[in-house]
Amino acid sequence: MMPGASTVDAIRRVGLEMFARDGYEATTMRAIAGEVGIQAGSLYNHFASKEEILWDLTQGALMELTSRIRESMETLAVDADAQARLCAFVDAHVRFHALNSDQASIVNRQMAGLSAMHYRQAVSLRATFEAQLGEILQEGNASGEFHVIDFRMSVIAILQMCISVSTWYRADGKLSPNEICAVYVQLAQRMVGLDTRASMTRVPMKSLPMKGVSER
Amino acid sequence: MMPGASTVDAIRRVGLEMFARDGYEATTMRAIAGEVGIQAGSLYNHFASKEEILWDLTQGALMELTSRIRESMETLAVDADAQARLCAFVDAHVRFHALNSDQASIVNRQMAGLSAMHYRQAVSLRATFEAQLGEILQEGNASGEFHVIDFRMSVIAILQMCISVSTWYRADGKLSPNEICAVYVQLAQRMVGLDTRASMTRVPMKSLPMKGVSER
């Protein structure tokens, strides 16, 4: 059987979509089962409870995001400076939230449906991203590259800026992921005090000239 | 009877708190009634349905935000430049989301519980804020003050940055609203291409020196 076609994967796929679109509380087991093409009771052959479906999806989304960020950071030279790290981090974050908006919704909006224990686990895992970005900012400030106004607020502001992409990006829209990432990478650089006009910016993918994007 | 002590206002107060904390779907009429100190059926002497409570709160929150922004903009000189307008707008937005985090949660997270008609109304009202900020950015770019990378993305990024304050601000925290606003105003200025180090920034309330905040 081809991967992604098993019943478990169908439940994952449908649950992800419905939780993201309608919210965890507003999604019923019968609705998921109906979309999968089975009866509600049959869901319990694959998941012990509704919350376990959410927990499974939460873990999957966090793993996915973790992998994407790690992969992006691994493309850097070992002696890459803070600016390069920041660009890679923002690029990976924006790309994930654009291309995986359903998974992003789980992590950013639906986690309240988790049990207290699972919620704590997920939040602490999510907190590692903030710590990672915080280190980049401190490193950049220490080397004199950045001029961060406030570490904690800058970290949250940059992350939230990246997350917001998931609320408006559409695959059939006018802007490609590469173009969008280029803009947000520039915004992030500005936020940490880099002047993206004076010095050439280094972004992971091809960057666009300023006018080229703003005139769309 | 003192204002804010009537049953209607008690329902508003309790509903706002519970919707913000637990979400609209996860909040039951019986839970609201219990917190108010009446029976569930008595709620229907004041509101026709659960959705109407949410709609009432949504309208109230949007009115409040509208007023705060209008007031902030009215303090400006009639010939104020784009930078001053941007600072006033961001300051009002951040201040609202810090001091009214429950109302912010309604507008930014719980509106999915509204009926289709009410949802459309609220979204279109909320869209006027984006339009207002968009005009400021265009005005600033036209006059040469700003160097906006991309209008639409910058508008969303700045707004989302302001909104994110509601997720972490605590009245008993270390930072005052004035200090927080000062940081976000500087971040916004950087995002539109202003160099907040070279030229003195103009912010509505007292601004803090960079080191004063980042070293907390």
Add this chain to the structure above:
DNA sequence: CGGCGATACTAACAAGCGTTAGTTTTAAAG
């Protein structure tokens, strides 16, 4: 005092919820 409207309470309704028990079907292995 009498009446009346606002607001509270009680009790229940129909519908829907997550979940379970018991049974039948399916499909691969022996």
Add this chain to the structure above:
DNA sequence: CTTTAAAACTAACGCTTGTTAGTATCGCCG
């Protein structure tokens, strides 16, 4: 074939949901 375990189905349980009807209580106005 027969066996067996996975996975589907049916049917229901117990509970909660938003909401309503009918009734009682409260306080104000004449």
